[in-house]
Amino acid sequence: MATIPERHSDNAFVLPAATVAGATIRATNAQACSPICNAASGETIGWQEHASEAVVDRAVHAARDALIAWRHTTPGARGKLLRKIAELLDADRTRLAAMQMRVSGKPPFEADLDVSDAVATFNYYAGLCENAALFAAETVQVPDDALLAQRTHEPVGVAALIVPWNFPMVTTAWKLAPALAAGCTVVLKPSELTSPTEHMLVDIVSEAGVPDGVVNVVNGGGEVGAWLAAHPLVDKVSFTGSTAVGRKVMQTAAQDMKRVTLELGGKSALIVRADADVAHAVSLAVGGAFANAGQMCSATARILVHDDLYRKFMAAFETAVRALVVAPPHGENTAMGPLVSAAQHARVTALVAQGVAEGAQIAFTGTLDTGCRDGFFMAPVVIAEPAASNVLWTDEVFGPVACVKSFRSDDEAITLANGTRYGLVATVVTQDTNAARRYKAQLRAGLVWVNTPQLIFPQVCWGGLGLSGLGRELGLAGLRSYQELRHTVEARA
Secondary structure, three states: OOOOOOOEEEEEEEEOOEEEOOEEEOOOOOOOEEEEEOOOOOOEEEEEEOOOHHHHHHHHHHHHHHHHHHHOOOHHHHHHHHHHHHHHHHHOHHHHHHHHHHHHOOOHHHHHHHHHHHHHHHHHHHHHHOOHHHOOOEEEOOOOOOEEEEEEEEEOOEEEEEOOOOOOOHHHHHHHHHHHHHOOEEEEEOOOOOHHHHHHHHHHHHHHOOOOOOEEEEOOOHHHHHHHHHOOOOOEEEEEOOHHHHHHHHHHHHOOOOEEEEEOOOOOEEEEOOOOOHHHHHHHHHHHHHHHHHOOOOOOOEEEEEOOOHHHHHHHHHHHHHHOOEOOOOOOOOOEOOOOOHHHHHHHHHHHHHHHHOOOEEEEEOOEOHHHOOOOOOOOEEEEOOOOOOHHHHOOOOOOEEEEEEEOOHHHHHHHHHOOOOOOEEEEEOOOHHHHHHHHHHOOOOEEEEOOOOOOOOOOOEOOOHHHEEOOEOHHHHHHOOEEEEEEEEEOO
16 A cells, blocks of 8 residues: 555545445455545545455446346436436535545646536436437348348446546546446446545435446555456446556456457647747647646647747747746646646656656746645646657656657658657647648547647547557447447348
C-alpha cells in the first residue's frame, strides 16, 4: 500500500472496500487501505479500503444475479432511471464539484464542468432509451421471400468498468450510462486516488431507483482491476488508463474472449497554420496543453507552428503561460490546479529532467502562486524545438509540459503530427477551408477539432487509433459497444 502521510485533516473519512447489491462491505484487513489526499495541500483527507479477490468475486456474482431482470426491463424504463440520475446529479452539483476540488484540486470552473459533463451524458443515453427503434428488431432483406431475417442488439452481459483518476465521475458516466441503457449490469472499479466523487455518484444511482446488484463497486489498486478483468463471469471490460495497463487488460480479456473497449494514451498535435489568428491559436494551445494540469489523454502537447508565425506565436504563448494562475482551487482567478499525487508529480518531474538530459531546451516556464507551498503543484513548462526522438516529444507526459516545433508546409505538418504511434485527437487552427478539409482527411486521429477548444459532446464518439486504444465511447457507438449484434433467419408462416 501507499506510504501513509503524517498530516491528516480533522474530518478524515473512510470509504468501504465495496458496495455489492446495495450492501456496504468493509475490509477485514486493517492494512488493506490507502490514503486519499488533497492534491492542493498534501493532507490526508480520508482513507480508501481495498477489496479482496473474494469481494470482487462476490460483486461479479451479484451483477450476474441481477442481469436477467435488468436486461428484460424496457428501454423506456431504463431511460427514466437515467433521466432521474441526471436530475439528481444536477441538483447536487455544488457538493459534487466541491469534492472534485477537495480531492483533485481542480479549479471551480473545471470541477463544475465535470458535473455538467456527467449530467449531459446520462441525459443523452436516457434520450436514446426513449427511441424504441434503436432497441427493436430490424428486418434484413434476403433474396428469398419465404424467409424472414432480422438483426437485434442485445445486452452483452456483465460489464467491468475500470476508470482512472484524472476525470472521476466523468469517465464513469461515459461508461455507466451506456452500459445501463443497453441493459448490462456492471461492476465499477474507481481509482483509489479519487474515489470519493465516484462513491457519491453511485449513491445517486441508488437513490434514483436502480435496483440493487445492477451497479456494484469494488475499490482498490491495480490488483483489484486485474482480478475484475480476469473474472470468468465478466463479459466485457471497459478500461480507461495507460497504454501499458491497457495491453495487460487486452491480454487478460483474450483468455475468455471478453469484449473490450480501451481508451488509452495520446500524444496529440495542435497545428497552427500561417493564416491562423495568433491570439486564438495561443488560447487553444494553453487550453489544450494545460487544462486539468495537463493530465488529459487528449492533451495537445505537441504544438506545430508555421515558421512564418513561430516567433510571434512563441512571444504571445510565453505571455499567456506566465500569466496563467497556478494556485489552489479557492485562489482568486485560479486557472490551473495541482497534479493529482506526489507520485505523479515525481513522475512528471523526472520525465522533464530526462528530456533535458537528452538535449531538450526549456524555452520558458510559468510560475506558482504563493499559495502553492504545499500540495503537488507544478508550473507549466514549454520546450522549444525538441528532437523527434526526445522523450518529451514521443511519450505521454500527463502533466503541464508542452513542446513547440516549427514547420514550413502542410505536408511537413501532417507528417510531424502523424509521426506517433498514438492517434487520439488533433486540433487545427486555420482560416483556409480547403486546408482544413485536407487536415481532417489526413490526420490520423479519432477526433479532429478545427478552430475550436476541446469540446466534447455525448453525441460525438470518443476514441483513438493505434496505441490510443480500441473501440469508441459516447455517441450511438458507445451504446452499441455494450450490446451484441445478433441475427435470426426463419421461415415465414
